[in-house]
Amino acid sequence: MSDRLPGFSTLAVHAGAQPDPTTGACATPIYQTTSFVFNDADHAASLFGLQAFGNIYTRIGNPTNAVLEERVAALEGGTAALAVASGHAAQVVVLQQLLQPGDEFIAARKLYGGSINQFTHAFKSFGWNVVWADPDDIASFERAVTPRTKAIFIESIANPAGSITDIEAISTVGRKAGVPLIVDNTLASPYLIRPIDHGADIVVHSLTKFLGGHGNSIGGIIVDAGTFDWSTGGKYPMLSEPRPEYHGIRLQETFGNFAFAIACRVLGLRDLGPALSPFNAFMILTGIETLPLRMQKHCDNAKAVAEFLAGHPAVAAVNYAGLASDKYNQLARKYAPKGAGAVFTFSLKGGYDAGVSLVSKLQLFSHLANVGDTRSLVIHPASTTHSQLDDAAKVKSGAGPDVVRLSIGIEDKEDLIADLEQALGT
Structure with a gap:
C-alpha cells in the first residue's frame, strides 16, 4: 500500500x-x-x-x-x-x-x-x-x-x-x-x-x-x-x-x-x-468489519423514527440530538456530524403505566436490556435498568417514570414506524 x-x-x-x-x-x-x-x-x-x-x-x-x-x-x-x-x-x-x-x-x-x-x-x-x-x-x-x-x-x-x-x-x-x-x-x-x-x-x-x-x-x-x-x-x-x-x-x-x-x-x-x-x-x-455500514443505517433509521414520534399525539417529548429542535443538536453537529447515534428516549403523556403498556404491545422491537444490536430494541428504564435508583436520581439520569428507551436497528424504517404506530394507538 x-x-x-x-x-x-x-x-x-x-x-x-x-x-x-x-x-x-x-x-x-x-x-x-x-x-x-x-x-x-x-x-x-x-x-x-x-x-x-x-x-x-x-x-x-x-x-x-x-x-x-x-x-x-x-x-x-x-x-x-x-x-x-x-x-x-x-x-x-x-x-x-x-x-x-x-x-x-x-x-x-x-x-x-x-x-x-x-x-x-x-x-x-x-x-x-x-x-x-x-x-x-x-x-x-x-x-x-x-x-x-x-x-x-x-x-x-x-x-x-x-x-x-x-x-x-x-x-x-x-x-x-x-x-x-x-x-x-x-x-x-x-x-x-x-x-x-x-x-x-x-x-x-x-x-x-x-x-x-x-x-x-x-x-x-x-x-x-x-x-x-x-x-x-x-x-x-x-x-x-x-x-x-x-x-x-x-x-x-x-x-x-x-x-x-x-x-x-x-x-x-x-x-x-x-x-x-x-x-x-x-x-x-x-x-467490526461492517461497523461503518451499520452505524450509518442505525443513525438514519433513528432520525426517521424520532421524527415520527415527535409528531405523535401520545408522545410528550422526544430526546434525540439529531432533531433540530433538541437542546443537544448543536453539540451533535460539532461532535457527531454523521449522525447522533441510534439510542434515544421519549416520554409518554400516560406516564409510567403508558411506558409499560407500550413495551408489551410492540411486536418487531425486542424487549430486552441491551443496545447496539442489528435488531431494534426497547426497554422501560424506570422499571428495569435504572430501577435501583430513587425517583429523583432516575429523573436526573434521564430515566424518569414516563421514559421509554429505544435502540434503533437496521431494519426497514417503515416497518419500525408501523410497529410503534400500532403500539401507541391514537
Missing part, C-alpha cells in the same frame, strides 16, 4: 490482521488455547519480566484478542488497547490503575444505570469515591475537583437519553486539574465520535454493543490515547513508581505513550482476571 493513511472502513476490515503465517488463513483464527509454548528458558524469563512482547497465558493475552485490540486502537486513534470480558470489567481495570483507597473520581450524572450502580455501591468496597457532576453544567466539574481527584469519567453519548457531552470542555477541566479524562464511547462508536480527537486520555467501550453489533458476544475494551504524563506530581504510583512484581520497572518510563495500556494488562487483567474469550473476540472482530 502507498503512504496514504487508510480510511475508517479500510481499518475496520484490515487493522491488526494478517494472513495466518502457518496456514494462510485470511480470517483471523480463533486461538482457543489456554497457554503458549516458550522457545527456551531465556525466552520465558524475558516474557515474564516484560523485557519482550509475546504470549504467555490467555488470561493475560491471546493472538485473536490482539487483533481486536489493535483494530479498535486504530479506529479510535489510540496508541494501544486491551480487551477484557465486559464493559464493566473495563471500568474496574481502568480505575484500579488510577485510584488508591480514599481517592475520588468525578463522573457525569448522565450515565448507563449499571455504571451509576457500580460507581455508587460496588466501588465503595475498594475505597474509591465517586463525586457526581452535571454534564450540562461544565462548572460543576470544576467545583467537584479536590486534592483527592484522580480522574473524570463521562459518556460521549449518554445512555439512556442519547444526550451529547461536551468532551472538549470537560477535557479542559481535566487538564487544569492534572487528571485524565475517561470517555465511554459505547453509544457513539469511533465511526461517529473519536473522543481522543477532542481531548480524551482513555476511551472505554462495551464491545457488546455497536462494535460487536449483533447481540451475540459480551466484551469490553480500554484504549490508551498516549496523551497523559503519568509521572507528573506522583499522583499515579501504579505507573510512575517501581513495580515490585517486575523487578522495579517504572511502567511510564519503560513504555512511554502506551504505558497505561500495559499497566491495565500486567497489573489489572493479570491479577483481576476478567479475560475476554478468544471466541468472543473473533465474533466481535467480525462485527
Whole structure:
C-alpha cells in the first residue's frame, strides 16, 4: 500500500490482521488455547519480566484478542488497547490503575444505570469515591475537583437519553486539574465520535454493543490515547513508581505513550482476571468489519423514527440530538456530524403505566436490556435498568417514570414506524 493513511472502513476490515503465517488463513483464527509454548528458558524469563512482547497465558493475552485490540486502537486513534470480558470489567481495570483507597473520581450524572450502580455501591468496597457532576453544567466539574481527584469519567453519548457531552470542555477541566479524562464511547462508536480527537486520555467501550453489533458476544475494551504524563506530581504510583512484581520497572518510563495500556494488562487483567474469550473476540472482530455500514443505517433509521414520534399525539417529548429542535443538536453537529447515534428516549403523556403498556404491545422491537444490536430494541428504564435508583436520581439520569428507551436497528424504517404506530394507538 502507498503512504496514504487508510480510511475508517479500510481499518475496520484490515487493522491488526494478517494472513495466518502457518496456514494462510485470511480470517483471523480463533486461538482457543489456554497457554503458549516458550522457545527456551531465556525466552520465558524475558516474557515474564516484560523485557519482550509475546504470549504467555490467555488470561493475560491471546493472538485473536490482539487483533481486536489493535483494530479498535486504530479506529479510535489510540496508541494501544486491551480487551477484557465486559464493559464493566473495563471500568474496574481502568480505575484500579488510577485510584488508591480514599481517592475520588468525578463522573457525569448522565450515565448507563449499571455504571451509576457500580460507581455508587460496588466501588465503595475498594475505597474509591465517586463525586457526581452535571454534564450540562461544565462548572460543576470544576467545583467537584479536590486534592483527592484522580480522574473524570463521562459518556460521549449518554445512555439512556442519547444526550451529547461536551468532551472538549470537560477535557479542559481535566487538564487544569492534572487528571485524565475517561470517555465511554459505547453509544457513539469511533465511526461517529473519536473522543481522543477532542481531548480524551482513555476511551472505554462495551464491545457488546455497536462494535460487536449483533447481540451475540459480551466484551469490553480500554484504549490508551498516549496523551497523559503519568509521572507528573506522583499522583499515579501504579505507573510512575517501581513495580515490585517486575523487578522495579517504572511502567511510564519503560513504555512511554502506551504505558497505561500495559499497566491495565500486567497489573489489572493479570491479577483481576476478567479475560475476554478468544471466541468472543473473533465474533466481535467480525462485527467490526461492517461497523461503518451499520452505524450509518442505525443513525438514519433513528432520525426517521424520532421524527415520527415527535409528531405523535401520545408522545410528550422526544430526546434525540439529531432533531433540530433538541437542546443537544448543536453539540451533535460539532461532535457527531454523521449522525447522533441510534439510542434515544421519549416520554409518554400516560406516564409510567403508558411506558409499560407500550413495551408489551410492540411486536418487531425486542424487549430486552441491551443496545447496539442489528435488531431494534426497547426497554422501560424506570422499571428495569435504572430501577435501583430513587425517583429523583432516575429523573436526573434521564430515566424518569414516563421514559421509554429505544435502540434503533437496521431494519426497514417503515416497518419500525408501523410497529410503534400500532403500539401507541391514537
